Amino acid sequence: MKLCARGVRIDFWNERIKRNLRVLDCIDLDVREGELLAIVGPSGCGKSTFLGAVDGLVKTGAGDIRVDGVSVDKPGADRAMVFQQDSLFPWRTVMRNISYGLELQGRMARAEIRDRAASLVELVGLKGFGEHYPHELSGGMRQRVNIARALATDPKLLLLDEPFAALDAQTREFMQVELMKILARAKKTALFITHQIDEAVFLADRVAVFSARPARIKAIVDVDLPGQRTLESKLQPRFRDLQERIWRLIEEEAERTGLMTSTVGA
Amino acid sequence: MTSVTNDLVVADVQGGPSRSLWARHENMLLGLLAVAAFMLFWEFSVVFGWVNPLFTSSPTRIVAAGAAMVRDGSIWNDLAVSGLEFALGYGLAVIVGVPLGILMGWYRRFNALLEPFVNALYATPRIALMPLIIIWFGVDLSSKIAIIFLSTVFPILVNTMTGVRTIDRDFIKVARSFGASDGQLFTTVALPSSVPNLLTGLRLGLGHALIGIVVGEMYGASAGIGYMMQTAGATFQTDRVMVGILIIAAAGMALTQVLRIIENRFEGWRVDHRG
Numbered sequence: 081m082k083l084c085a086r087g088v089r090i091d092f093w094n095e096r097i098k099r100n101l102r103v104l105d106c107i108d109l110d111v112r113e114g115e116l117l118a119i120v121g122p123s124g125c126g127k128s129t130f131l132g133a134v135d136g137l138v139k140t141g142a143g144d145i146r147v148d149g150v151s152v153d154k155p156g157a158d159r160a161m162v163f164q165q166d167s168l169f170p171w172r173t174v175m176r177n178i179s180y181g182l183e184l185q186g187r188m189a190r191a192e193i194r195d196r197a198a199s200l201v202e203l204v205g206l207k208g209f210g211e212h213y214p215h216e217l218s219g220g221m222r223q224r225v226n227i228a229r230a231l232a233t234d235p236k237l238l239l240l241d242e243p244f245a246a247l248d249a250q251t252r253e254f255m256q257v258e259l260m261k262i263l264a265r266a267k268k269t270a271l272f273i274t275h276q277i278d279e280a281v282f283l284a285d286r287v288a289v290f291s292a293r294p295a296r297i298k299a300i301v302d303v304d305l306p307g308q309r310t311l312e313s314k315l316q317p318r319f320r321d322l323q324e325r326i327w328r329l330i331e332e333e334a335e336r337t338g339l340m341t342s343t344v345g346a
Numbered sequence: 347m348t349s350v351t352n353d354l355v356v357a358d359v360q361g362g363p364s365r366s367l368w369a370r371h372e373n374m375l376l377g378l379l380a381v382a383a384f385m386l387f388w389e390f391s392v393v394f395g396w397v398n399p400l401f402t403s404s405p406t407r408i409v410a411a412g413a414a415m416v417r418d419g420s421i422w423n424d425l426a427v428s429g430l431e432f433a434l435g436y437g438l439a440v441i442v443g444v445p446l447g448i449l450m451g452w453y454r455r456f457n458a459l460l461e462p463f464v465n466a467l468y469a470t471p472r473i474a475l476m477p478l479i480i481i482w483f484g485v486d487l488s489s490k491i492a493i494i495f496l497s498t499v500f501p502i503l504v505n506t507m508t509g510v511r512t513i514d515r516d517f518i519k520v521a522r523s524f525g526a527s528d529g530q531l532f533t534t535v536a537l538p539s540s541v542p543n544l545l546t547g548l549r550l551g552l553g554h555a556l557i558g559i560v561v562g563e564m565y566g567a568s569a570g571i572g573y574m575m576q577t578a579g580a581t582f583q584t585d586r587v588m589v590g591i592l593i594i595a596a597a598g599m600a601l602t603q604v605l606r607i608i609e610n611r612f613e614g615w616r617v618d619h620r621g
């Protein structure tokens with residue numbers, strides 16, 4: 081197992097109601113070596129919080145998170161996060177954004193860092209844009225840099241928090257295919273949060289459905305699509321079945337907590 | 347669509363190498379034309395006797411007064427004295443204001459200690475301190491440096507502090523996620539993200555520094571542009587006063603322009619320029 085989470089509980093102090101709010105309630109989750117596991121669930125249920133805990137940014141109240149058998153208590157080089165908002169440093173060029181993690185580690189020589197950043201620029205298909213600043217790039221390009229920055233430190237586990245949420249539908253589909261290629265080339269294990277069920281089914285080997293807050297794992301759905309996945313896969317009946325099933329699971333949660341009353345198809 | 351936007355659209359469409367001199371510099375030329383018209387009007391008002399040049403001076407008189415000051419060499423000494431006061435006062439304000447602003451922005455406790463003083467002094471018109479400064483420093487160079495320093499240091503300090511304090515939380519999360527230490531968070535996130543604010547502080551400080559020069563020298567001095575204006579004014583030499591005003595205005599515009607250019611270069615660093 082790459083990631084092993086057992087009984088993870090997280091409470092946040094809520095200033096408005098003046099008491100602790102349980103966000104995660106006993107999360108058990110395993111991520112296998114080399115797999116891409118997608119997390120879906122109602123908005124505000126605690127998905128980002130869980131990812132933050134795996135990254136070591138958020139302290140757990142109870143339970144244990146292990147990456148390669150080692151307990152997580154602070155951020156480490158074996159994990160890297162691609163954040164929900166594209167949070168590239170506006171004062172750094174593409175190259176220097178990508179090399180940020182390596183610069184902090186201070187283990188590699190400058191020339192070595194440059195070479196690695198340059199190869200990542202190529203990997204994410206941004207050749208020729210290395211010396212551009214983020215504000216000179218499109219949204220899709222910025223998210224590529226965001227992903228490259230996380231890949232630069234060669235993490236064993238990649239954490240992606242809705243990386244394509246801010247993109248338009250067309251760019252998003254394109255980036256889904258790109259991410260699949262990039263991850264295959266880089267041979268990474270990844271944990272991926274998304275609100276798009278089709279994105280989850282398309283990219284993931286398994287999809288974990290979080291319940292409404294306080295979140296537990298409601299179900300884990302195996303994505304057993306035959307053959308190579310392409311955008312056409314989204315048209316297969318099997319793909320639609322899976323999408324439908326996951327949608328119903330989320331809908332149940334939303335209805336249970338009164339977030340949604342009407343029934344909408346997938 | 348208003349006529350203003352219409353003009354802009356037309357100017358845009360006409361872009362390209364074939365545009366005439368007029369089309370390329372229309373705004374600047376219009377400005378020059380207006381200034382020239384004003385000068386002519388001013389000059390002829392005096393020539394036709396509509397106004398008394400003893401009060402209003404006139405463009406040719408100002409030029410003549412300026413030329414005389416260059417010929418007898420007095421202007422160079424005044425410029426050198428004021429220039430030195432400015433360089434030392436403003437330089438000191440940067441050396442003190444930027445680090446203090448950074449520390450106050452970064453360390454909550456340090457800020458709590460100094461904030462009352464900064465707030466009180468920032469809110470006080472610095473001119474009100476002039477009598478005290480004269481008592482402490484006398485009327486020579488040091489009192490001018492002191493007033494210029496006091497005028498300039500607060501806008502620089504406060505803007506730098508704001509820059510450091512308003513770091514985007516997302517950037518802190520990214521840095522922490524990559525394992526940044528407190529020191530690394532400071533050098534790789536806090537410092538660069540405060541640069542645009544810092545530059546704004548430096549630019550605002552300039553204006554205050556020029557006020558400091560004039561006020562400081564009017565209060566008691568033996569040389570300098572402000573001193574020259576003060577003595578010329580006391581003896582009704584309006585032409586010479588006008589020369590002083592022009593020098594101060596030109597210096598202010600030139601220095602502000604330089605800093606504006608530098609600021610523009612760092613515009614892309616502003617966080618709100620993301621996507």
Ligand SMILES: Nc1ncnc2c1ncn2[C@@H]1O[C@H](COP(=O)(O)OP(=O)(O)OP(=O)(O)O)[C@@H](O)[C@H]1O
Nearest residue numbers: 092093094103122123124125126127128129130293
């Ligand atoms: N630092 C914090 N302090 C207090 N409460 C927090 C904090 N971070 C998150 N929360 C609360 O925890 C809950 C879960 O937030 P989280 O961001 O994990 O949800 P999410 O599932 O990622 O939502 P979304 O799908 O909208 O991104 C929310 O109710 C939120 O208000």
Ligand SMILES: [Mg+2]
Nearest residue numbers: 127128164241
């Ligand atoms: Mg979230």
